[in-house]
Amino acid sequence: MTLTKADIVDTITERLGYSKVKSSETVETVLEIIKDSLEEGDDVLISGFGKLCVKDKAARKGRNPATGADLMLDKRRVVTFKSSTILRNKVNEK
Amino acid sequence: MNKLELISALKTDADISKAEAAEVVQIFFDAMTDALVQGDRVEIRGLCSFFVKEYKSYTGRNPKTGEKVTIKPKKLPFFKCGKELKERVDYK
Numbered sequence: 001m002t003l004t005k006a007d008i009v010d011t012i013t014e015r016l017g018y019s020k021v022k023s024s025e026t027v028e029t030v031l032e033i034i035k036d037s038l039e040e041g042d043d044v045l046i047s048g049f050g051k052l053c054v055k056d057k058a059a060r061k062g063r064n065p066a067t068g069a070d071l072m073l074d075k076r077r078v079v080t081f082k083s084s085t086i087l088r089n090k091v092n093e094k
Numbered sequence: 095m096n097k098l099e100l101i102s103a104l105k106t107d108a109d110i111s112k113a114e115a116a117e118v119v120q121i122f123f124d125a126m127t128d129a130l131v132q133g134d135r136v137e138i139r140g141l142c143s144f145f146v147k148e149y150k151s152y153t154g155r156n157p158k159t160g161e162k163v164t165i166k167p168k169k170l171p172f173f174k175c176g177k178e179l180k181e182r183v184d185y186k
Binding site: 004012015027030035039049078083092 | 095110132138170179180182
């Protein structure tokens with residue numbers, strides 16, 4: 001079973017008594033705030049869950065695995081996740 | 095940005111009360127935590143997906159002392175960045 005946005009929307013509809021549309025919009029707003037923050041280069045720290053970090057990766061030499069040709073890979077900016085100790089312990093409990 | 099700042103931003107952007115914003119944020123992360131604890135996958139389109147990766151026992155080394163230590167089997171939440179987020183965060 002995979003947890004998706006729809007499941008979260010359903011829980012919010014149930015628990016807050018919002019319409020389905022409002023729940024869905026609210027979830028999208030949460031996602032938009034998180035994405036905006038990361039786009040600005042600002043990490044998102046959720047205590048008890050983990051930290052979404054923005055990391056700069058330097059340009060590096062790579063190789064095309066198909067042809068073996070050398071090439072330069074551009075510098076890039078990626079999102080990494082650091083699990084909180086609480087979440088890690090919970091996952092390992094069972 | 096931390097959880098409180100996320101709640102404040104949600105209160106403003108969604109025009110709901112602070113208590114409701116706090117509950118929404120709590121439901122969001124609790125749902126993901128519960129799924130991972132059950133060993134389920136999480137897939138939030140546009141943001142990220144998570145799954146639990148199982149690591150077998152292995153012999154590691156204490157990087158400080160060089161001493162050999164046996165690492166017990168463990169599980170870790172593994173994060174995969176979603177396409178939209180990846181594109182928005184990376185240099186254009």
